[in-house]
Amino acid sequence: MTSIDGFDDVYRLHAGAVFRICLRAVSRREIAEEITSEVFMALHQNWTKLEPEQLPAWLFTVAKRRTADFWRHHYVEERWVVEQVEETTWQEPEFDLAVLLARCPNLKPIHRVCLTLRFAQGMSRGEIAQQTNLSELQVKGHLQYALQLLREQMVPPSRSTAATAEEFLPDA
């Protein structure tokens, strides 16, 4: 393998896409970086066997395979306990978050993401900031605005609150 320029070109062209595939699949930046690095190591090792037209599909396939390997070994760390229910005292009236979100057309995707990560996924504002590439201050602002809109929808139970989320979701 003497064509260092060629390898660098391929790396520059596709490293970003490979990294994003890995990040989506494993959700952890440092692991995604390692897998990206491994993918291009594999490319380096297979350089002479590959044809140009096999790229970038070959890279994406290897990335997927490596992320699947990661989950095979680490699934236990993120195991989902289905029975788990939050130990919170609820007050009447009760609302389904999905229903509330569907009732607020003014909410943008970023507002719904912040709310869902906070109240359904139980993330801290810092974790949400990391997940969404925002600052913690921005996350706070989005939550504040979104909660203000949602609270306007929190009227006492009536026929409408008994409705399901599907009724409010567009094209659902």
Next chain:
Amino acid sequence: MPDLDSIELEFRSHLHPKSACPPLPLLLAAQEGVLPVEPQEQVSQHLQSCALCSMLLSDLAELPETQFTVDQQERLRPNLSTPTTVVPIQSRRSPSWQPFAAIAAVLVLAVSGILTYRAANSKQPGPSIAVAPAPKPAPTIEVALAKLPAPSDIAPGLVLRGGASSSGGPTFAELLPAFDAYNHDHYDVAARRFTQLTQHYPQSDLPSLYLGISQLFLGQNQNAVATLSHTAQIATPAHRDDVSWYSAIAATRTRNADATALFQQLCQDTHSAYSQQACQVASQLQITGK
């Protein structure tokens, strides 16, 4: 007015109790189809019945994608171009390698630069998988791009009030959003905001300088050259040194013939904070140029 914590607590107390949704990493992994068979089926089934999780995944897809920064690219690449010297993954996870990474990166890149130059000049044909034939490489090395910290009076956490600026430049309040994005490595957002500021304040060197640096981090090297060359014309003495350093880096990246001279100038400037680094780079450029 109640604070956000109280509002959240009150809101949470009204939310309907439901069984827990899968953690986000599992949702995303299931969406990519990379989970082992059993959890993949469980999560997929959950997604079919949970409006909230489906909405979350579709909303996340609407958000801007995570940037793969030039910094990341440079950090990973040395390990790739010299596979025999790659440190095993387990040890790379340890933070102890980090202090040596910059030195190693410069050395490996310098060697890589020399090899590249020699390979390009040798008559031996090599296997080619390149997308396009590389242009004749000018003598070059890649200089590690370090982030210039935001000015100390725009440090995070400092409360500033935006008043009219006496110098005709942007106010603190106008600069803050751009530096907020810059400080969080959101260079695409920072570049957009700095661009707006440079349009409003074409004679102000601060937004222009940081726009150039953001463009370097985004790999927009030609744009960085243009921005920093404009900045050099309007730079105040306080920023001239930084402008020269980042201009030299931009010149190297675009294989500009003046790159070596720019580093040599900085090298000879004893007042420059970059003098020592510039001398090292200039000498590497001279070696590769021979």
